[in-house]
Amino acid sequence: MEINQIQDFQVAENFIKYVQVDTQSDVQSSTVPSTENQKDLSRILVEELKSIGIADAHLDDLGYVYATIPSNTDKQVPVICFCSHVDTSPDSSGTNVKPIVHQNYQGQDLILPDDSKIVIRMSEHPDLKEQIGNDIVTASGKTLLGADDKAGVAEIMDAARILMSNPEIKHGDIKILFTPDEEIGRGVDHVDLQKLGATYAYTMDGERAGTIEDETFSADGVKIKIDGISIHPGYAKGKMINAIKVASDIIEHLPKDRLSPETTYAKEGFVHPTNIEGTVEAATLNFIIRDHDTKKLAEHEAELESIVKTVLSKYEGASYTFEVSEQYRNMKEILDQHSKVVEIAMMGIERAGMKVEKRSIRGGTDGSRLSFMGLPCPNIFAGGHAFHGKQEWVSIQDMQKAVLTILHISALWEELS
Secondary structure: OOHHHOOOOOHHHHHHHHHOOOOEOOOOOOOOOOOOOHHHHHHHHHHHHHHOOOOOOEEOOOOOEEEEEOOOOOOOOOOEEEEEEOOEOOOOOOOOOOOEEEOOOOOOOEEOOOOOOOEEOOOOOHHHHHHOOOOEEEOOOOOOOOHHHHHHHHHHHHHHHHHHHOOOOOOOOEEEEEEOOHHHOOOOOOOOHHHHOOOEEEEEEEOOOOEEEEEOOEEEEEEEEEEOEOOOHHHOOOOOEOHHHHHHHHHHOOOOOOOOHHHOOOOOOEEEEEEEEEOOOEEEEEEEEEEOOOHHHHHHHHHHHHHHHHHHOOOOOOEEEEEEEEEEOOOHHHHOOOHHHHHHHHHHHHHOOOOOEEEEOOOOOHHHHHHHOOOOOOEEEOOEEOOOOOOOEEEHHHHHHHHHHHHHHHHHHHHOO
């Protein structure tokens, strides 16, 4: 069977169904998964996998879906895995998503009907220039769309269906892994790699068609707790130290022209406050620290703590704690030792009819941590754009290209073994 001649895609129907299931994760939650409704989609996926003949598909208690597409070759082929996450970002609502298909896109502004102030313009989304004649899916203006990463989920599901129904496409054992809580940095906290049993993996969680990412940020989190002094405000002169004001002063002292997401690009790192909460007596600031050069994380953290010390010196009696936690590391450090996993992915993209664009990502994926856990795992495009907000969009044709890429990668591992 010629893979590129496949026409019976179901990826769009999958995607439209999946995005209507609310699966937002919650960084404030301590449960696993962080929100129980993530399992609502995972249960659907398990039933669909079983319906196409994947007998071992199951959802564990922690919200992970495992499944195996059995080998159909006599060759000894490394076991590969395709992985995506079911949760969507807490940054924008994922409740009552209403997907809209804009057929035969011709370059016009896409005005979203539930909030006419939300407009997707080609001038602001230059990748739309490559989508003339394609079908664009957006949300309705009240929510994010969920292409991050339900596009990846839908693509893996459609590729699984095609592989199970077309035994002439030869492949080894292929594992499927769907994870919860990727958007809050916990996506592979509880994955059972022994049960998964894969040698190499690919996350389908990237952006524009044709891209593969073998380099991510390295990432730490920082929690700063400020202890002030609470006094009745009627008698507070010379005694009160308002921890909220101290925390605000720290934010005010952050660099304005560098070291922030708003002022950096490419491989430049940043120090980014993500949350502040507190009372007069105590306040907490949470930061994410990012850089492609792992060694620079410590430099950024030292600069941040220096700012904290400078601010605290003005508030006699106030104190602080500064807690650093490792989140993930640049997967290139591992993938450079396993070049074949990237090379085969690039061949798969080319065979699917695209020019390969290898690049680094200003973020991280489940693959970042999987790579350091012993499962080398680059990131392949899923086709979504403008993640985490109401202007998020994806092309149906790009999702179809992702399905073809999965099929070609699967066949290449068998062909080259």
